[in-house]
Amino acid sequence: MKNLTIKSILFVITLSCSLNQAHASDDNLYQALGGEPVINTITKELLDRILNNEKIAFLFEDTVRDELHEKIVSQICMETGGPCVYEGLDMIETHSGMDIKYSEFDVFVSDFIDAMEAAEVPYRLQNKVLAIFASMREDITYE
């Protein structure tokens, strides 16, 4: 029994160490991107695209651009390990009732890639950012 407890404690320590490590490498991603100025540029480029893309613009009809800008910046900042706290609703709540299709999600991702390209984010960093957001597809879409 005692042995098991020790093992459990070791397991939890190992797990939290590995989580910390993961966080440390995310921290580098925020820095590698160029911090808040670059994330601001990416977000501006993204909004220029999605708000004018006839395939998905209607999804943002009820949002105010400045508020959306702020939310996206803080989310990218937090997810890449920057010193921000995203305070909006989570991805499921934010998109519930919007019936977002897979194709619309993909159109958004394409615009996001183009936005990172416009912000001169190197290809390999783009992929690292996409890897973080790709897993959110099921939370955002309704299929």
Place this chain on the structure above:
Amino acid sequence: MRNFTWLFIFLMFASTLQAGSRQLGTGAVMQVEGSSGSGIVPWATIAGYGESDETDFTGAYTFLGTDDYEFEAHGVAVGWHNRLEFSLARQSFDLDTLGPAIGLPGATLRQDVFGLKVRLAGNLVYTKMPQIAFGVQYKKNKNFLIPGLVGARDDSGVDYYISASKLFLAKPFGFNGFATVTLRSTEANEIGLLGFGGDLGSRHINVETSLGLFLNSSWAVGFDFREKNSNLSFATESHWRDVFLAWIPNRHVSVVAAYADIGDVATLTDQKGFYLSINGSF
């Protein structure tokens, strides 16, 4: 030359239309039997770029020239809702050396392949699990004289395959890697160009694999391997392999150049050569 003219017209036409919304490269390219995949291996991908409410059409022309043979394939495919794929490929295999040697100058082996593929689960890019698909290729040999003479039993056959494909975002080293493993049940001799079954047996289960890496958003490099078996005692078959370079400038066009090694084919040894495939999608 006529092929290229038609292809050019097709590509001009294709680029005026809309393509589906899936990410660049996720439609893969048309493999030699008409299915979505890489040069010689079918992947779990559905042809074109259509998502669950979109349908895309793809056409491709493929050429492989070795020392003693010339292979050509024309194919069309439709990818429906990123769920189903129908394809048709017409293959021809010119026996440049063998034909004259057996008193049949100009001899060509021909085959049509009808393909059906269904995506069963997963998404190539977005899910942790790989994309998994089941496919069927019905093959009809159109010129059975030579296959019959060398001992093939049937002029038609069905290949069944199950395939798992995955794109690894930012892996390795920040690049996007991709991998496919396909298990195929087949009785084809030289993919069916030499008929089906023979004196040494008939159905086998073979492993095929494809590995590669996107160097940037429009260039990819990779490697294919396809296990083969010998049903005909007159000549052993070799496993096939190739290394490829793919250029995917947009959702309408992709070009694959490869160096393929198809080994010993119908008694002629060490067949290697350049492979070129041009795809259009809309």
